[in-house]
Amino acid sequence: MKNILITGASGGIGQEMAFYFAQNGWNVIATMLCLSHGTALVDKKNIYCYVLDVTSTESIAAAKEKILSDFKTIDVVVNNAGIGYRSIVELSEDTQINSIVDINYLGVVKVCRAFIPVFREQNSGQFINITSIAGLVNLPLGSFYHSTKHAVESFSECMAYELAGFNISVATVQFGNTPSDFQKNVTKSERSSLQCYNDLMDKISAVVENKTKKNKDLKPQIIRKIFKIAAYPSRNFKRYTIGFDANLLNIIRASIGYRLFGRIIRLFVFK
Structure with missing residues (x-):
């Protein structure tokens, strides 16, 4: 029987x-910030819960x-733990910036660093x-969320x-x-005295909410894959x-380049 470790497994x-x-x-080695968060996993066959804070080297x-x-x-180790932060750069807060970097990027780095020796000694692992x-x-x-995800992409390729x-x-x-607790828990920057900022936040939030509702079948696809x-x-x-959605955006961006892609996004957002 194979063993898989999943971070952020409480929801x-x-x-x-x-x-x-x-x-x-x-x-399944299901890790989470606090065992009380993972009550749905307790006493389930083949699932074992552990406390692991991806931001803490000591906890890991x-x-x-x-x-x-x-x-x-x-x-297998699946680095799944993550948070969202939808913010205007001017209105961003240090605590939120530090938190998303610590969890989404440095958390992946620290967990990988900890388990590389395990895989190396086994001469196998993923x-x-x-x-x-x-x-x-x-x-x-997406200045902060996207940045952390780009960082993980680069980190992963280099590490490979x-x-x-x-x-x-x-x-x-x-x-x-995809419909999940993640979108419900995304942190947003505060409302601004500048209406153009508020309009942009409202429009993007509405687009994300609508797309999330439509992607009802996406979660099973992700898990099976x-x-x-x-x-x-x-x-x-x-x-x-x-x-x-992801495949279409990826293909369009790769095919037409960042300038034309950016123009299309601006036309859509500011129309």
Whole structure:
């Protein structure tokens, strides 16, 4: 039986992923900030819960020690933990900026750094880093969220070169807006005295909300695809883009270049 570690498994896609892998014969090491957040996972067959704060090197080390005392091997680590921050740059706050960088980017770095030695000693293992279509294209009000996802994409590709000789594979997964706790918990910057800022926030928030509602079938696609990636790891670094929206944006951006893509986005936003 294979063992998979999932960060941010207490809710949203992380929780659904945990259920799916467990139901399909994997042991799931479900990590979360606080065990009280993961009550839905308690006493479920093949699911084992651990406290792990991806922003804390000490917390990661403590969780790693406990996990390795319970499991002889780890086959896959899914870096799923993440938060959203939709903000006008001028109105952004240090605490929110620090938080999204610490969780979305440095959290991935720290978890990978901690488990590379485990994979290296096993001479096998796979990191699946969840990014977003935001890691491939740039859209309004995404200055901070998109930046962290682009960073994870670059980090993952660079790291893959280092680990190839140890039979450790690295993959990233991108998708668009999907109904989950994530969108409900996205932090937004405060309202402004400048109406143009408020109008932009309202328009983008409405677009995201509408797209999220329409993507009812996206979450099962994502989970099935991640299961397949985990079950059949690629030897070389790969990016996996899931869903119509994400694939369309990626193709358009790659085909027409950033200038024309930006013009289209501006026409759509400011029409």
